[in-house]
Structure formats: structure tokens, C-alpha cells
Amino acid sequence: MKDFDYEQMKLGKLYLQKGIKKENSSLKGKKKAEEINNTAIENRDEIVRFEREMIGKSGDELYITPPVYVSYGSNIEVGENFYANKDCIFMDTSSIKFGDNVIVGPRCCFYCAGHPIYGGVRSQDNDYFEFTLPITVGNDVWIGGNVIVLPGITIGDGSVIGAGSVITDDVPSNVIVAGNPARVLREINKEDEIKWKSLREEYYKEKKRFEEFGI
Numbered sequence: 001m002k003d004f005d006y007e008q009m010k011l012g013k014l015y016l017q018k019g020i021k022k023e024n025s026s027l028k029g030k031k032k033a034e035e036i037n038n039t040a041i042e043n044r045d046e047i048v049r050f051e052r053e054m055i056g057k058s059g060d061e062l063y064i065t066p067p068v069y070v071s072y073g074s075n076i077e078v079g080e081n082f083y084a085n086k087d088c089i090f091m092d093t094s095s096i097k098f099g100d101n102v103i104v105g106p107r108c109c110f111y112c113a114g115h116p117i118y119g120g121v122r123s124q125d126n127d128y129f130e131f132t133l134p135i136t137v138g139n140d141v142w143i144g145g146n147v148i149v150l151p152g153i154t155i156g157d158g159s160v161i162g163a164g165s166v167i168t169d170d171v172p173s174n175v176i177v178a179g180n181p182a183r184v185l186r187e188i189n190k191e192d193e194i195k196w197k198s199l200r201e202e203y204y205k206e207k208k209r210f211e212e213f214g215i
Contacts (some may be wrong), residue, residue, distance in 0.1 A: 009093055012114070016130050026093075029054060037067040053068070058082065061102065077140065078102070078124035088213030094134040094151070102137055105163065110135050114151045138173065158188060 003031035005019035032054040039047050044063070054073040059080035068078065068088055077105050084104035090096055094112040098104075112132045117121040122129060133152035137143070141155055144163030155161070155171040162178025162185075170178050174188045 009130075009132055012094065012131065012133055014131055016127055017130055018128075026071045029070045029092075032073055033068055033070050036064075039066070041066065064088065067105075075112075080119065084108070085145070093130070095134040096137075097134070098137045099139035099157065101140045103142045105143055105147065107145055108143055108147045108149070110149045112151050160188070 003021045003024050005015040006015070006021065006024040008015035010018065012090070032050060035051045036047055036054065039050065041047075046060060047066060051068075052058055054070065055076040055078065056074045057077040059078065059082065059095060062078060062082040063082075064084040065086040067086060068084070068090070071089045071092050073092065075094065076090055076096045076098075077125040078098040079100035079102065080096055081101045082095040083102070085106035086109075087112075089109040091109070091111045091113050095118060096110050096112060112135055113130050114132070115130055116131070130138045131151070135149055135151070136154045137149075138155055138157035138159070140158045141161070142159075143155075143161045144165070145150075147161050147167065148165070149155070149167045153167050153170060155167070155174075156173030157172050157190070158174040160176045161167065161171070161182065162176065165178050167177070168181040171182070172184065175202040176185045176188060177183060178185055
């Protein structure tokens with residue numbers, strides 16, 4: 001059965017959410033998210049199984065701490081070793097793609113959907129027109145808590161997004177950004193690499209000593 005507004009949505013053109021036919025609505029994804037959110041938190045394996053059923057593609061290691069909220073769910077793709085903390089919103093009316101080794105803090109929002117800037121079109125005759133654009137997040141990205149990512153944004157590999165940021169423009173690779181609207185604070189450099197590799201090595205030395213001698 002033809003569904004004009006659903007096809008418009010997939011093409012990134014103006015569409016009416018209320019015009020999408022029931023079989024193409026976001027109800028299925030929202031019900032799966034509800035199932036996840038109603039599962040006892042200690043049943044991690046069951047939660048992960050439901051999450052794999054909800055999202056479009058995932059790697060071997062996946063965990064999204066409930067509660068989680070989606071539009072469709074099926075338009076979300078995550079790479080290897082993906083983790084998102086609790087209370088995140090994925091408004092996946094378009095695709096939301098994450099690379100490998102991505103960490104997402106709590107209460108982050110990924111909004112593919114938007115509305116026309118001009119009010120006379122946005123809500124004329126109670127139509128509430130929408131548009132939707134994809135979001136892409138690269139590999140080895142850390143997104144702090146309470147970050148908002150707007151439609152059409154790309155975040156480059158290795159970057160860090162400070163807590164509370166609102167991402168209104170694309171983020172280059174290997175930078176730290178923060179603020180509302182977010183801006184580049186600095187590049188991630190060799191000193192960062194040396195510092196954190198050293199601390200990692202120290203951690204494993206201390207852990208080995210603890211396991212061998214209990215001190």
C-alpha cells in the first residue's frame with residue numbers, strides 16, 4: 001500500500017507525521033522500548049536481546065541502560081562496543097549511525113526530526129509539518145551527559161563532546177567541543193595520548209600487584 005508521507009519522510013522532505021499509515025508508524029519501536037524499560041534491570045541478557053530486536057544493526061558488544069526512548073528504533077545502527085547510559089532519546093525518523101567504541105552519557109538526545117522555521121508553514125491548519133535528516137557519529141567518540149545533537153549532524157572520529165552541549169554544526173575529528181551552541185575548545189594531542197596511555201599502564205600494574213599480593 002502506498003504511503004506518501006512515509007516516503008516523504010524517508011527522502012528527507014516535508015511530511016506530516018499524522019499522514020503516515022499505521023503499518024509504517026513508530027508504534028512498533030516505541031512498544032519495544034517500553035518492553036525494554038519494563039524489564040528488571042538485573043536481567044541484562046534479556047534487555048540486550050530486546051535492544052537487538054529494536055535497533056537496525058549492532059556489533060558484538062551492545063548495552064543501552066534503560067530507560068531508553070526511540071521513534072522507530074530500526075533506523076539506529078551501532079558499531080562494535082557501543083554503550084549508552086540511561087534516559088537517552090533517539091528520534092530516528094531518519095538514520096542514526098554510530099561507529100565503533102562509542103560511549104554515550106545519560107540523558108542524551110539525538111533529534112533527526114525538525115520543523116520549518118517559518119511559523120506560517122510549520123503549523124498552518126494544525127498540520128505541524130516536519131522534516132528529518134540523518135545523524136552520523138564516528139569511531140571512538142565520547143558524548144557526555146545531557147548532550148543534544150540536532151538534525152543532519154556528523155561527529156568525527158575520536159572527538160569528545162562536553163556535557164550539556166548542543167551540537168548545531170558538524171564536529172571535526174579528534175577535538176573537544178562544548179557549549180550551547182557547541183564550539184571547538186581544542187584538538188586532542190600527543191600529550192593527551194601519552195598521559196592517558198601512562199595512566200592505563202599504571203592501572204594494570206596496580207591491578208596485577210593487588211591480585212598477586214592483595215596490596
